[in-house]
Amino acid sequence: MNKLNKIISLLTVSLLGMSNVQAHWYAGAGIVFSDLEPITTSNSDFRVSDDSDTGFQILIGNRINGHLAVEFSYADLGEAGITQISTGDTGTIEYKQVTLGGVLYPWAEKELGGWASPFVGAGIRRTSNDSDDGVPFRRVNEYNNYLQAGVEVGLSQDWKMRLSYKDYSDDSSIVGVSAIFSAF
Numbered sequence: 001m002n003k004l005n006k007i008i009s010l011l012t013v014s015l016l017g018m019s020n021v022q023a024h025w026y027a028g029a030g031i032v033f034s035d036l037e038p039i040t041t042s043n044s045d046f047r048v049s050d051d052s053d054t055g056f057q058i059l060i061g062n063r064i065n066g067h068l069a070v071e072f073s074y075a076d077l078g079e080a081g082i083t084q085i086s087t088g089d090t091g092t093i094e095y096k097q098v099t100l101g102g103v104l105y106p107w108a109e110k111e112l113g114g115w116a117s118p119f120v121g122a123g124i125r126r127t128s129n130d131s132d133d134g135v136p137f138r139r140v141n142e143y144n145n146y147l148q149a150g151v152e153v154g155l156s157q158d159w160k161m162r163l164s165y166k167d168y169s170d171d172s173s174i175v176g177v178s179a180i181f182s183a184f
Contacts (some may be wrong), residue, residue: 071104075099116153
C-alpha cells in the first residue's frame with residue numbers, strides 16, 4: 001500500500017470513527033460552476049477552446065466540534081473544449097474530483113451577524129480525467145492537495161446553504177452552491 005493510500009485510509013477510518021455525542025453528520029448536494037484550463041505548451045498544436053462548464057457535487061461530513069469538520073466530496077466539473085489548430089478538430093476533456101479533508105470554522109458556532117459562518121478547508125484530492133476520441137492528454141498530479149473557502153448561511157435548524165470556492169490545481173477550480181442537511 002503506497003503512502004497516499006495509507007493517508008486516505010487513515011482519514012476515512014477517522015471520519016467514520018467520529019460518531020461521538022458532540023459530532024454531527026451532514027450531507028449536501030449542489031451545482032458547481034467550473035473553470036477548466038487543461039495545460040498546453042506553447043509549441044502544442046492544441047488550444048483550449050472552452051474553459052468553463054457547470055456540474056454538480058455531493059458531500060458528506062462530520063462536524064467534530066464547533067471549529068472543525070472532516071469532509072468527503074465528489075464533484076463532476078464538466079468538460080473543457082480542446083481544438084487542434086492544424087485540423088480544426090475539436091474534442092473534450094472531462095474533469096472529476098474526489099476530496100477528503102478538513103474544514104475549519106474560525107468563529108465556531110458564533111455566526112457572523114447572526115446568520116453566516118465563514119470557513120476554510122484543505123485536504124487531498126484525486127483528479128480523474130477522460131477524453132473523447134482524438135484528444136490526446138497526459139494526466140499530471142493525479143493526487144494532490146486542494147484549498148477551499150466559503151460561507152454557510154443558516155436557513156433553519158437542520159438546513160444550510162453553502163457558497164464555496166475550491167481550488168483543485170493549476171487547471172481546475174469551482175464555485176459551488178450547495179444545500180446542506182445536518183439533522184443526523
